[in-house]
Structure formats: C-alpha cells, structure tokens
Amino acid sequence: MIRNILVALFLSMSCFMVGQRTSSSPYSYFGIGDEFSSRTVEQNAMGGIGVAFSHYKYLNFTNPAAYANLRYTTYSLGALNNDLKVKSSTSTQSSTSTSLSYVAFGFPIGQKAGFAVGLQPISTVGYSLTNSLEDASGTLTQITLFEGNGGVNRIYGAFGIQAFRGLSLGLEADFSFGNVENSVLTQRRGVALATRYNENTNVRGGSVKLGALYEKVLKNNLKVSAGASLKLANDLRVSGDDYFYSLAITASGSESPRDTLSSSRINGRFNLPLQSTLGVGLGKIDKWYVGLEYEMQDALTTSGILANTTGAYRYDNSNRISLGGYYLPKINSISSYWDRITYRAGVRFEKTGLSIDGSGTNTNFTAINDFGISFGLGFPLKRLSTVNLGFEFGKRGTTENNLIEENYFNLRLSLSLTDINWFKKRKID
Template sequence: MKIKIILVSVMLIITGFGFAQSVSSSPYSLFGLGSEYDADFGGLPGIGSSGIALPSNKFINNLNPASLGFMYQNHFLFDVGGKAIVTSYQDASNKETRNNVQFSHLAFAFPISQKSAVSVALKPYTSSAFKISNMSLGIKDSNENYLYSATGTGGLNDFDVSYGYRVSNRFSLGVKGSALFGSSSVAENYLIQSTLLYIDKTTNYSGVRLEAGSQFVIDSTFTIGTTFKSPTKINASKVESISSVTSSSTVTVVSGLSLDVNDYVMPLEVGFGLSKKIRKNYNFSMDYQKSFWSSVNQSASYGVFTNQDKLALGLSFDKEKKGRSYFDHIKYSTGFNYDTGYLEVDSKKIKNVAFSVGVSLPIDNTFSMLNISYSYGQKGSVTSGLIKENYHKISLNLSLDGLWFVKRKIE
C-alpha cells in the first residue's frame, strides 16, 4: 500500500505540472484546432497505440467502449498518465530542440452489472502552441516590407463517459459520449515602419461527439473489434481586440469585438482491430482507422483536408507460468504506428511515423501496473518548405486496480 501511495503521489505531481504547460509545441499545431493528442491508457503506448480489440478486464481501454463489456466484477480501475517529450525541429537551414512535459489523462471505470461497466475520463483532445518571430513579408502593391510575429496557445479538452454491455459471452457493444470544449488564443504583431499593430484573438469551442464500438471473441485466442465516430460540428465564437502603438501614443482601435467565425467540422471515423494470442506467451494486435476529412468541405488557406489513414501494430510478451521472481510478472511490449495525417500543404502530407517499446511493472497481487514506454518518431519533412520533427517520448501510465464488495476470508 505504501508503494502505491508513493507512486500515485509522484504521478499526480508530474501530471499536475504537465497540465499547467503547453500541451504541444509542434509548429503544425497552428492549423485547424491544433495537433491531435494521443492520450492512450495503460500499456497501449508500448504497443504502438493499438488495441481496438483488447478487453477492459485488466486496464481501461479508451480505444473502444465495447471493451467495458468484458470488465471483471468487483474491480474498480483507475488510470492516470503523463509524458515527457524531447523534440528537434528542422527546416532547410535551421534546427532547434525543445523539451515538454505533458498531462495525458485521468480516468476510472467500474462495473454496474454482471454484463456491463462504465468509465469516465478527462484528457486533452487537441493542443496548440506555436511561435512565429519577425517574419518579413511584402506589402501588396508596394516595395516595402513589414515584420510579422505571432504566438498561439490553447486546444480542446475531452470529457467522456463510456458504457459497454456484453450481449453474450463472446459479443459486446459499447457507446461513448464526448463533451469537447476549450479555447485558443493568438497574439499577432505587425510592425509597419514605426507603427506597431497588436491583434489579440480568442476563439472558444464547444461540441459533442458520439462513438459506437463492438468486440467479438472468435475463440480464446482471437478477437476482433470495430469503432465508429460520428461526424459532428464544433461550435466556435471569436472575440478580437486591436490596438496601435507609435512612439508618441497607444490607441485602442477595437476592444472585445465579437466576430463571425466558421464552425469546425469533425469527420466520420471508422476503425477495425484484431488481437491474436500466439504460443500463449505473445499477443499480437493490429488496428486500422480511416477519417473522411475530404468530405467535410472545410476551407483552409494553408492547405487542403484529405482523408486520413492510421495503422498501428503491437506485440507483447509475458510468461504464461508466473514464478516467484518479480521479473516473471513483468510484461514487455513493442509497437509501430503510421499516420498519414489529414492536412496536405503544397501537395505534401504531414505524415507521422513512430516506433515504441514498453514494460508493465506489477505493483501488487492485483492488476495494478506501472506502464513505462519509450517512442521515437518523425513528423513532417524538410521538403516543400515544411518542418521535420524528430521526437523522443517517454510515457508513464499508472493503472490501479481495487477490489470492491469482497468479503474477507480471514477476520
């Protein structure tokens, strides 16, 4: 129990610090609602973020609400996580390195009947943090230039409630309702000769999204799963303030002006996954997901939205017969993740490729685990004026299991 309390305290300190930081520092986070956030629970980061076909019997599987239908009775699951990321950014002539600590998620799940369970989770959904400094741009119909600078922060949060029901011993269905909310702020500076123009923009977002899922156990070694995320509209409202500064005066041009802004549309997303046990010691998982961005008819001056494809592969190993040694209870994993991205700039997609390894360290005699994973990935490229990201990421997820309403055998 003391070890568990210490681990929880350390994790809460880490995630509390990360929540106060910018969740993403990627330059690509200035597009749309920001960079999509990968908040995977338990040991999923170690298997390439695959797991649509995995049950929620020993950990909370946030990739498929139907997994809750296979949750064990009298168990209460709790999951909290954080990440540490070192990223280098490179274009045709420059290179820069940044460090970032991030909050990942907070979730719990519990059964409400012999065949059903519920989970509640809070996590980032998208994130944005970018900075543009002293970019020289030409004035239209003039030989003069002006300097442009901008700083942006914000993103969406996701508060979701999931429900899974086991229709039979082999088949489960699930639904998830997500409340998406958040804001983004952009501060722009235009320096034209001796006049500095400040523009502050704050956009608030809110919306609801539904997801459905299923899992089917073909036999004791093979399971398949499916997910469907509904298209939805994220409502947006923008407030803008403008001020002008010269050597002699500061003038507020506009303050708190409400502007019309287009709502943001999230597309239909479908996913398929499988999980296969091999020789009783290994488990192979594979997920494929497709997002139909090209159908949202969303305009973007910086590029076009295209259909997005994701492929995730994972392989885990643990001993079938647990010995007395602590190392006999450790689970090892590795994975691969490929994401084509949904944005195309100058006919070039912003792709993301990552490899991962991980370990799951048992804490006590229940299903409680400390999940540690390392990922190396690349995003974007240095061609077509784009920026290439090389990142090293360590994910730390604490999955705790508590027993409810179990009578003591010894008083």
C-alpha cells in the same frame, strides 16, 4: 481511506490538466492544435492498437465494448514527456514539454458489464513562428510574429456490456471544451506603429462513439478477436472575438496599444466526419498478443476561423495503420521478477490529413505524415497494480516545399492502480 485519497488526487490532477500548456510544435498552429492520441500508455507502447483488445484490469480508450471484460476497479493516471527537434532546410531547434495525458477510472458492473469515466486533452496549441521579408538588397523590410496558446480537453463516460456469448457492445459519450488564442503581430520598417490581430475563441462540442468486440477461445487457449468502433460525425463550435489594433513597441519589448482598427464576433465550426477503426488480434491471456488496426476518416471542414482564411493549408482524408502487441514470460513467477514484466512493442504509420503549401502560391500542397516505433514495459506492483513505461521514436512532416520536419522522442508513464470491485459484497469471516 485510500480510496478517498485517490479520488482527491485524481480531482486535483484534473484541475491541473485543464490549465496546462503542453506543445511547442509549429503544427499546433493549424486547426484546434496539435492533436493527442486518445490511447493509454499501454496502447501507445503497442503502436496504438486497442480496438480488438480487452483485458480484465486495463482501461481501453479506443473501444468502449472492451469494458465488458473489466473485472477490477482500476484507477489510471498517464503523463507524457516530449523531446522535440524541429528542422527546416536552414536551421534546427529543440524543445521539451511535459504534461498529463489522462486521468480515468473504470469499474465492473456485475460479471458482464463495465463503466469508465475520465478526462483527457485532445489537442494543444503552443507555437511561436516568425516570418521575415527582405528587399532586393537584403534589407529587412517586415517581420511578422505568429503566436498561439491554449487547447481542448474532453470529459467522457463509456459503457460496455456482453450482449451475446463472445460479443460485447459499447457506447461512449464525451463533451469537449477549451480555449484557443491566436495572434499575428506585424512590424514594418519605417512605420512607427505595429499592428496586431488577436483572436480569442472558446471551443465546445460533444461526440458519441459506438463499439463492438468479438472474442473466441480456440484450441490450446488461443484467443482470436475482432473489433470495430465508430465515432459519429460531430461539430466543434468555435465562438469568441477578434481585434485588430495598432500598438507601439518600446526598446524593452513591451507593448502599448493605441487605436482599435476593427473588431468582430467569431462564430465558426470544425465539422468532424465519421471516424472508423477496425482491428483483429490473436493471443493467449496474460501470455502474448499481436494485433493489427486500421483507422480512417474523411477530410474535416471548417468555417469562420482565422487560419483557414489564409489558404495556406487544407484537410484531406486521414488514415492510420498500427501493428503491435505484448509478451509476458510468466505472470506468477516466484523466482524471477523480470519474468513478471510485460514487454510491449509496436509500429504505426499515419496520414494526418493535413496538407500545407510552403510555396506561398496556395497550389503546391504537401501531405504531413507521421511515423512512429514504440516500446514499453509494464512493472507489476502489489496485487494487480502496475507501473507502465512507454518509449516512442518518430518523425512527422518533411523539409520539402519549405516545410518543417519534426523528430520526436516520447516518454510515457502511467500508474494503473487496481482495487477490488466496488459493487462486490464483502464477506466477514
């Protein structure tokens, strides 16, 4: 009965996740939007590490080989609250958004394999930007409004198996889907009608990830681990329609379309190159762990997409380095609940690969970097289930070159419900 209720809850949450708008970042204007990290709340609380980490009850979104060590059926539901302060050289604005981060569950298959499926958003679009032009006397001559909404989600399945003693291999396949709408409204002084360019697109594509994880137990129960994952190169296909038309804007702000000036079909692509993640770790099971991780990817390319034709931005190579871990004082403590809490912390630095020209000359590009410090707590419930909290403070971008700096605080929450193995035969006394 409980299992049926959980399945129904996860399905209803999945439907809500597909339709949510979860970003207010100006950087969601670029590409397929503001991209989410494909990591659990527990991983994000440790700076985003995971490729060299495995656990018998926690899911791992970084390395599918880690599921070879999964020993319990685990349901996991994650949520994110983002407090964002956007700062330019002249003004500051704040916003808050709340969204579901993922719905997933995994289960062991025998003693040497595991499988997981889930649904996650991978990007979201939710921006509203205004650009004003003035003449030499300071009179407003033109105002342009850029707006966008939508996002891309992925559904995936991952499998891991212990191939040799200490060595596990994994495979993950996913399908990405979503809708993105971009529009540009322009109103000129002294002109009766405004113009709007509207682009509605569907995004579709699939990808495959390969993973490997090696773990060896040393003296004093120390365990050393090394992991790697390769997300193979893939394309996200973009198709849809664009319309350019004139319209009248009333005093109340409502729009009345007039004439269609042009329309066409859109057929574009995001070409995503190979993404590699490498990591090492050291620790004791259910006591402590420290891991170091490095991720790299060549510059992605695009074609047939509205924003890419402006020349105001470009993609470069991207990389990320993360350091983090956890500490668990005493997992089976009877006298102190606080000794059974898992304490997590981490730090990361990321070159996003996005470079923007704020000068308007299309020659002076500034790289957009992201830096974050994270902390977390894992509160044990009955049996092996946990409630996990994660806190992250970070900064993205810069106010140099007429750009925008974002200071954010992410509060993450996950519920990890652990059940017995579905495939374990029950015995009746």
